[in-house]
Amino acid sequence: MKKFYITTPIYYVNDMPHIGHTYTTIMADVIKRYKKLRGYDVFFLTGTDEHGQKIEKSANKQNITPKELADRVVKRFKELWEILNIEYDNFIRTTDSYHMKGVQKIFKKLQNKGDIYPGEYKGHYCISCESFVSDTAKNSDNGNKICPDCGKTTEKVTEKCYFFRLSAYRDKLLKYYEKHPDFISPKTRMNEVTSFVKMGLNDLSISRSTVKWGISVPGDSEQTIYVWFDALTNYITGINYYKEDEMFKKYWPADLHIIGKDILRFHAVFWPAFLMAADIGLPKKELVHGWWLKDDKKMSKSTGNVLDPKILLEHFNPDSIRYFLMREASIGSDGNFSHQGFIDRINTDLTNDWGNLISRTGGMIEKYLNNEFKLSVKYSKREEQIKKEYITLEKNVLESFDNYQYNKGLKKILGFINYLNKYIVETEPWNLAKSEENREKLNAILKTLVRAILSINALFSPVIPETSEKIKKIFNFSESGFGWKDPGEIFKINKVEQLFPRVSNKDFFSNKNGEKEKKMEDEKISEDEGLINFDYFKKVEMVVAKIIDVKKVENTDKLLELIVDAGTDKRTLVAGIAQYYKVEDLNNKKIIIVKNLKPIKLRGILSQGMILAASDANGRPYIPIIPEETPVGAILK
RNA sequence: GGCGGCGUAGCUCAGUCGGUAGAGCAGACGGCUCAUAUCCGUUAUGUCGGGGGUUCAAUUCCCUCCGCCGCUACCA
Numbered sequence: 001m002k003k004f005y006i007t008t009p010i011y012y013v014n015d016m017p018h019i020g021h022t023y024t025t026i027m028a029d030v031i032k033r034y035k036k037l038r039g040y041d042v043f044f045l046t047g048t049d050e051h052g053q054k055i056e057k058s059a060n061k062q063n064i065t066p067k068e069l070a071d072r073v074v075k076r077f078k079e080l081w082e083i084l085n086i087e088y089d090n091f092i093r094t095t096d097s098y099h100m101k102g103v104q105k106i107f108k109k110l111q112n113k114g115d116i117y118p119g120e121y122k123g124h125y126c127i128s129c130e131s132f133v134s135d136t137a138k139n140s141d142n143g144n145k146i147c148p149d150c151g152k153t154t155e156k157v158t159e160k161c162y163f164f165r166l167s168a169y170r171d172k173l174l175k176y177y178e179k180h181p182d183f184i185s186p187k188t189r190m191n192e193v194t195s196f197v198k199m200g201l202n203d204l205s206i207s208r209s210t211v212k213w214g215i216s217v218p219g220d221s222e223q224t225i226y227v228w229f230d231a232l233t234n235y236i237t238g239i240n241y242y243k244e245d246e247m248f249k250k251y252w253p254a255d256l257h258i259i260g261k262d263i264l265r266f267h268a269v270f271w272p273a274f275l276m277a278a279d280i281g282l283p284k285k286e287l288v289h290g291w292w293l294k295d296d297k298k299m300s301k302s303t304g305n306v307l308d309p310k311i312l313l314e315h316f317n318p319d320s321i322r323y324f325l326m327r328e329a330s331i332g333s334d335g336n337f338s339h340q341g342f343i344d345r346i347n348t349d350l351t352n353d354w355g356n357l358i359s360r361t362g363g364m365i366e367k368y369l370n371n372e373f374k375l376s377v378k379y380s381k382r383e384e385q386i387k388k389e390y391i392t393l394e395k396n397v398l399e400s401f402d403n404y405q406y407n408k409g410l411k412k413i414l415g416f417i418n419y420l421n422k423y424i425v426e427t428e429p430w431n432l433a434k435s436e437e438n439r440e441k442l443n444a445i446l447k448t449l450v451r452a453i454l455s456i457n458a459l460f461s462p463v464i465p466e467t468s469e470k471i472k473k474i475f476n477f478s479e480s481g482f483g484w485k486d487p488g489e490i491f492k493i494n495k496v497e498q499l500f501p502r503v504s505n506k507d508f509f510s511n512k513n514g515e516k517e518k519k520m521e522d523e524k525i526s527e528d529e530g531l532i533n534f535d536y537f538k539k540v541e542m543v544v545a546k547i548i549d550v551k552k553v554e555n556t557d558k559l560l561e562l563i564v565d566a567g568t569d570k571r572t573l574v575a576g577i578a579q580y581y582k583v584e585d586l587n588n589k590k591i592i593i594v595k596n597l598k599p600i601k602l603r604g605i606l607s608q609g610m611i612l613a614a615s616d617a618n619g620r621p622y623i624p625i626i627p628e629e630t631p632v633g634a635i636l637k
Numbered sequence: 638g639g640c641g642g643c644g645u646a647g648c649u650c651a652g653u654c655g656g657u658a659g660a661g662c663a664g665a666c667g668g669c670u671c672a673u674a675u676c677c678g679u680u681a682u683g684u685c686g687g688g689g690g691u692u693c694a695a696u697u698c699c700c701u702c703c704g705c706c707g708c709u710a711c712c713a
Contacts, residue, residue: 191641192708199709261707290707328649333642334706341649344662352675360672367671411651411661418676425677430670502673556711576712594713603711610713 004040005251006031008258010047010092010234013073014054017080018299019292019307019337020260023325027289027406028258029086030326033462034401037481043251045238046081047092048074052227056213066213067095080309084318085465092238094230100215102237103230106278108218110164115277119163121205162207162217164229169273170201176272182285184268185404189261189288193268204270232271236280253281261288287404290334292325307337315503319464320346326406326463343508346500349410353417354460355500360424361449362474362496368433368442376489377444386423386448387484390416390455394482397459406463413459420452450475450493454485467499541595542612542636543567544626550583553603561605562586566595567633574607577621590626592636 008028011021025046032044050070059069074093081088092099110116177183177194184190207223208214214224233241239251259267272282294305312321324345329335365371379387393416400409427445432438454477461468461480472478474494477487545564553559558576560583573593592612599608613621 188641188707195640195709264708330650336649341662347673348662351673356672356675358672360676362672364671414661421676422678424671425669428669428671433671496672498673500673502675553711559711574711574713578711597713600713602713607713 001039001041003251004032004035004042004256005239005254006035006042006044006256006258007235007238007254008046009260009263010049010094010231011077012049012052012054013070014058016073017077017309019309019325020299021077022080022084022309022321023292023329023335024258024260024289025081025086025088026084026322026325029084029088030322030406030462031256031258031404032087033465037458037462043090043239044088045090045092045235046086046088047090047234047238048077048094049227049231049234050074050093050095051211051214051224051230053208053211053213056211059213070095083313084309084322090238092234094215094234098240098242099234099237102240102242103215103225103233104218105242106233106236106274106280107225107229110274110277111162111218113277115165115168116162116206117165118160119203119205121159121161159209161205161209161223162220164204164206164274164277166201166204166270166273169276170197172276173197173269173272176276176282183282184264184286184288186288189264189268193264196265197269201269228266228270229274232266232274235271235283254283255285257283257286259286259288261290264288290329292329293334293336294338312342315508316342316346317466317500319467320350320500323350323410323464327410328407330405330407339508340505343503343505347502349414350464350500351502353414353421355498357417357420357449358453358471358474358499359496361446361453362493364429364433365446365450365493366495368429369446371494372492373443373447373490375440375443377440377447379444379448380441382423382427383444383448386420386452389419390452390484394455394459398482401462409459410463413456416452416456420449424449450487451485454487455483458482458485470497470499539596542592543595544590544630544632544634544636545593546590546632547586547588550586552578552583553605556603559603560586562611564591564593564609565632566593566609567631571608572606573609573611574602574605575611575613577611577613577623580621581623586623590628590630590632591623592626 006028008024011017028044028046032042035042048070050066055066055069059066062069070093074091078091081091094100094103107116174194174197177190177197181187181190184193204226206226206229207217207220208226209223211224211227214227215230217223217225235254235257236248236252240247241252257267267286275282292299292307294307299306309321324342325335327349328337328341328345365373393412397409397412400406400412424445429442429445432442432445453471454475457468457471458480459482474496475487476491476493477485479485543566545566547562547564548570549563551561553561553574556578558578560575560578560581562573562575564571564573594610594612597608597610599606601607611623613623615621
């Protein structure tokens with residue numbers, strides 16, 4: 001029996017489960033169920049990532065231990081997966097001992113090989129912020145750096161840590177990509193990865209002495225292993241890499257890692273390099289999916305538009321959610337989620353088409369045949385035709401599913417359902433039922449419908465498994481597997497229940513979730529007009545600053561490094577204006593800077609703000625010079 | 638700035654290895670009554686992002702411009 005090992009990423013317990021986690025996990029579950037039907041021995045791994053400073057900090061805030069925090073979130077994930085009928089084979093937690101031992105094992109292996117070596121991280125440490133300050137932060141009088149966050153003088157610290165020799169794997173990775181062009185799918189993601197690797201790779205710091213909540217480095221209790229090394233390793237520890245027993249030998253290498261585009265680099269560059277270093281085979285394929293946008297906007301905690309699947313579960317059954325996510329997004333590109341879109345999709349596809357087909361078929365069998373087929377019948381050409389067309393359809397659908405194009409496959413299935421609805425209208429069973437002489441014909445039509453329904457039901461089963469089971473029960477049918485179904489000459493059916501109750505807009509939007517939803521749509525409208533309110537504007541801090549030193553950034557054409565006095569502090573700015581402004585043009589001038597812009601490193605120098613300048617159509621900057629008498633630090637509003 | 642992708646009906650998208658375009662949803666009209674006011678049929682709408690070129694012929698190939706997205710950079 002062929003094996004198939006599929007994984008989701010492990011989810012960081014700093015976040016409650018949302019639609020993104022749900023999407024990835026449902027996709028994995030659908031693939032698992034599909035592969036199982038295709039005769040594979042499937043193993044499906046999911047779990048949680050529980051180490052790291054963030055977890056440590058949030059736990060502290062809530063006055064609980066990191067493990068307690070993780071336990072709470074894990075419970076939420078497991079509950080949701082149960083509701084959504086996710087059949088994972090193992091739920092790994094990075095705090096599980098078999099995982100931790102496995103991580104240490106591979107770490108040790110790389111150490112022995114020399115691919116992990118002790119090194120030094122030289123840095124400037126801010127004690128009050130408990131964090132490292134960039135090399136490029138500005139100096140204080142005594143030569144130490146000043147913390148850009150709190151302004152206090154930092155201490156020079158030389159910290160021991162371990163590095164992974166990533167630089168040595170550049171060519172090997174590129175060769176691997178070339179040999180396995182389908183390793184990363186879709187192709188655009190593969191291009192991104194290769195161009196990134198081509199630019200060269202630096203060795204990777206893979207341990208921290210400042211993080212306590214983590215797996216300790218073997219033989220060095222001062223250090224914990226970097227969370228990404230810890231997390232990625234789950235894919236092998238989850239199938240017993242520590243023991244390297246039969247299970248590991250059977251399932252590794254993974255056949256499919258499902259990941260989101262945000263974690264591409266870790267999976268497509270670092271993870272393969274770690275495995276190469278450890279002489280472990282590489283996963284066969286990584287499928288990169290996009291994000292779910294909410295009303296065309298990225299979901300994020302800060303905008304507060306993260307979608308909790310529980311809201312949907314208040315109105316819809318789990319299969320509806322599974323169906324929508326698989327039907328609506330094509331792998332690779334971002335999907336868009338709107339509540340209206342969700343309601344429409346479920347009502348048209350599942351309620352009107354699929355649910356109703358079963359309902360009307362069952363209704364007729366009840367009404368005309370008293371829920372029982374007593375006759376053995378001959379099928380006419382028309383019925384044979386339906387069988388033939390189903391077989392063609394099935395081939396096409398399976399082909400789509402094999403390529404993980406579930407949206408395409410499902411679309412095709414819906415087309416066939418429409419075809420069956422037409423068949424009913426054309427044959428008019430309700431007229432045949434009026435006279436006894438058409439009994440056999442009526443039987444043949446209804447039986448054909450049952451056979452078609454059961455056949456389609458199998459195709460649908462990986463995506464909507466719960467409904468699929470219900471349908472089998474209605475028709476007293478127990479076989480699974482694909483192909484044209486035949487429940488036999490004589491059989492009974494049970495009363496049809498409503499499989500997908502209709503949810504009207506009124507039902508959905510009248511409760512408080514709907515209100516919330518509506519409010520958000522209103523907000524969206526005002527944003528669309530391009531206007532911002534005053535509070536929003538106030539967030540931008542602009543002040544007058546005096547330039548106290550200017551120099552060109554070495555080896556660049558466009559960049560100037562400026563030291564400015566912003567009133568409260570002195571800070572470094574990097575600006576791409578060297579082609580238009582000379583050092584002497586700017587020295588001692590007063591200008592406007594944006595003070596609270598997120599600092600960014602440019603050419604290795606940390607730029608802590610931005611010079612305000614007008615720019616013309618060619619991008620040429622014009623810096624407004626402020627009158628000399630203006631006080632430094634004056635706020636613009 | 639570089640690399641890649643995209644821009645097709647009101648909405649979501651398919652498609653054309655060159656012969657002026659489709660599907661679903663929403664809309665309009667009609668039919669049926671087995672069915673969850675469901676189903677079936679008919680039907681409107683598009684200068685296929687703008688401009689230029691190659692060609693007998695371009696939405697499809699080439700160039701250029703505009704807009705959007707992703708990655709990346711000496712953008713901030």
